[in-house]
Amino acid sequence: MTLAIGTEKGAFFLDLDDPGSAAPTFPGWKVTAFGVTSSGDRLVAVGSNWFGAALHRSSDGVEWEQIVPGPTYGSERPVSQIWTLTTAGGRVYAGVAEAGLFTSGDDAATWESAESLNEHPTRPSWEPGLGGLAAHRVLVDGDRIWCGISAVGLWRSEDAGRTWATKNAGVRRAFETDEPNDISFCIHGLTQDPANPDHMWRQEHTGVFRSIDGGDSWEACETGLPAVFGFPMVRDHASGRLFIVPLHSDEQRLPVDGRFGVWQSDDDGDTWKPSGSGWPTEPSYDTVLRGAMVGDGNGRLALGTTGGAVWLTEDAGDSWRRLPVRTPRILSVAFLPD
């Protein structure tokens, strides 16, 4: 297993036995997402303030080939960043900015726009968040697909992407609006129980919420948290634990009182507590972006910080350790099979 770290200045593929030896791949490029195709090829999404976004693939992790064309609207609407890559059921899904979902049925060789979502009648009312108008979270369970778009909200398709409906009932809106549609929500993180996909959790701009009906309805679940703002959300499926990184308000976006670390819930979000041991004892003001925490589903989680630190647990959060590596600002993290 390789721990892939996507930074502002390249990708670092860490050997967990020798993490400090990694040199950047794609030096100078923002590395915004990782993925694995159905056939096992690695995918890396890169971007540049100068040269736009692109998607690369590799069968051996050494030689890379840019996929041409990558996800594109075929119009003047830009694909400025590829935010997330998900593979399920023989298809690869890419969530991008300007917000949209693309899918590939041929192992990421060619891409098609999910028109019914990307050209939804409400699109003229979609508004960007600070990070842009982005589709950045995608979950798949058979023909059901969930797509989180900021600052629009969560969408669900029941028919493999042919039609879409918003799923934000019970969630606090990101801002006051007279918008008549079920949009204007700023979703940051999203996870679910793969054994029971109706059980979902979301880290929202406005708080932490859960659903037991696949997103049809949501309730806040924030007991014990020092703050309800944050970005990433991961579930360790073996233990059932949930993990988030609370930050002091959308105005500050800092660890509360300089207490950097992950918080976890062992009871499906009923209550939250600091996760395990190993965190800095001195004040630390690192933060974790929405794509920068990941789990392998079997007790191992990793996160990367805006300060270029990488943290790892291999016992579902009982203990954490910082790896001996310092990278540029971390945008994305993934476990990739060797």
Added chain:
Amino acid sequence: MPVVSIPRVLAVVTGDRRNIEVDGTTVRGALDDLVRRYPQLAVHLWDEAGAWRPHVVCLVDGRVVRWNGDEQQPVGSDADITVVQAVSGGFSTWR
């Protein structure tokens, strides 16, 4: 043949070649031949509308061509066409 020089970060799609001989008697013709040889470069040079990306600059024999729009200007067989990232564009609201 004209030579197109590209930034190091774009050489990731050209097998690390930064100076590429191309065919063409105009700026546009030379660049079209460049992306025929390396189709991956097109998305990095031009936006979805086919215009130069805002922070990419093209020079022919040291003179900027992107702002006069004259990509049809002739180029000699020894022309030096250089693509550079402008001294701008370093900031974005990235996440």
